Amino acid sequence: MPTSMPSDLEIAQAATLRPISDVAADLGVDEEHLEHYGRGVAKIELTALGAPRSGDRAKYVVVTAVTPTPLGEGKTTTSVGLTQGLVARGAKAVVTLRQPSMGPTFGIKGGAAGGGYSQVVPMERINLHLTGDFHAVTAAHNLLAAMVDNELHHGSPDGLDPRNVTWRRVIDVNDRALRNVVIGLGPRLDGVPRESGFDITAASEVMVILTLSTSLEDLRQRLGRIVVGTTAAGKPVTAEDLGAAGAMAVILKDALKPNLLQTLEGGPALIHCGPFGNIATGTSSVIADQIALAHADIVVTEAGFGADMGAERFFDVKCRSEGLIPDVAVIVTTVRAMKAHSGRYDIKPGKDLPPALLEENPDDVTAGLANLAAHIGIVRRFGVIPVVAINAFPQDHPSEHAVIQQLCEGLGVRCATARHAAEGGLGAADLADTVLEELEKGSSFEYLYPLSMPLVEKIETVATQIYGADGIDLSPTAARGLASYEDLGYGGLPVVIAKTHLSISSDPQLHGAPVGWRLPVREVRLAAGAGYVYAICGDMRTMPGLPKHPNAQRIDLDADGRVTGLF
Structure with missing residues (x-):
């Protein structure tokens, strides 16, 4: 695998796009259901839902990950790469993803349409306005x-x-x-x-x-x-x-229609909505998934952050809304992430990696494996089949991959190494084959809790069974809020826990799979339109700030009007 590649933007701008009508035709969506937005982008009319698929129901795959690190684990890239790999294997597959916010795009994160040779294009459109x-x-x-x-x-x-x-x-x-x-x-x-x-x-x-x-x-x-x-x-x-x-x-009427784009290999991709991962669902839209499931054989979607947050909300909130059953959950991990979860490295966003992080050290990988094991357990708690994807980097060592594979073997979980960022769908062939095999087994999906359960018990169930907490500590304000919501008739809603994404616990400094702690619930808020109650467990920033040197300082136009510096 090459040690250096063109930038994501250079790769995307070098791509030759297929006519979007042809991409739609491959999905089985007729031209009459398309609303074109320039070259390479179209909205799909909701009338496309009226065309029922024939045969068995489509398979539903959600891509989640271990607890996020400042290094990034490549969930979106893996979602795209897996879909490209499935298409290369002859499957009629489509990926459904969130649209990135322009705030982080101009902040510290840069583009968010996948990476390397596993991207959705046109990349600039996805990251900048798209269809508004x-x-x-x-x-x-x-x-x-x-x-x-x-x-x-x-x-x-x-x-x-x-x-x-x-x-x-x-x-x-x-x-x-x-x-x-x-x-x-x-x-x-x-x-x-x-x-x-x-x-x-x-x-x-x-x-x-x-x-x-x-x-x-x-x-x-x-x-x-x-x-x-x-x-x-x-x-x-x-x-x-x-x-x-x-x-x-009226303002949102057209925005409800999902956006059709394509992967670098010309397969269909639906990009729609972008809810915040900390205090909301962190997933793409129900409508996009329903249209994809009505036309494709396999739909790959992504849930924000780790399985403790994104996957739990995907299962307990989104799947309740759409009435759909997930079959397989792909858990993305990296050697670097496992080393980070060992707690032995000081890693900060935007800073150079510690040189020792890139040295061969399977013991450091082993020290972080408790986090991966916890996320496997979370997926299994819902009756969904887990598959671990090792997102490989050029600096990895075979011995480090081996300890991850040994953990998975010991837990009875399939594991595949993927190099889709450098090799596209071909690099995800093993992962695609593994997912296809696991999809044949069938899911025994179940929600974590019944909606009839009192709100406080729902919060406690998520805290103890998903996060591994010993229990919850309700502030008087939170206790009054929950009692008030029950009295007002909102007790039958699911719950969302607004907490740090940097740890399975509520403390971002705790690595791995912490035990012996309790979840502090500071206050609760109601999202009656969205249909859930959310508990504030920590200091949640709903308006990010810019770093000292934001990505906006690097983004510009060249003499031909092409975007530069996006990522």
């Missing part, structure tokens, strides 16, 4: 925010209480200065002064609603259920109460 879905979410969200403040300006004494407003504004830019602001300053006609703030668009409940909606009607109803605050007496005030939901649905 993020802007539609921003506009719909901020329209509701404007109507909230209009209600405060004109409202009655028994209406929305300005002290109890929970709906902030959003923008798709990393900007720490907007985290906390005071609005409504100036003369009386300029509004009601109050404290508020901005979140990044990916953290908007509207984004999650777009992700989980199964139809325009479902979208409209979910928007109406958004709770923006309460009256002084504690009664919830919704977007429907303010008369905002209809206009929001």
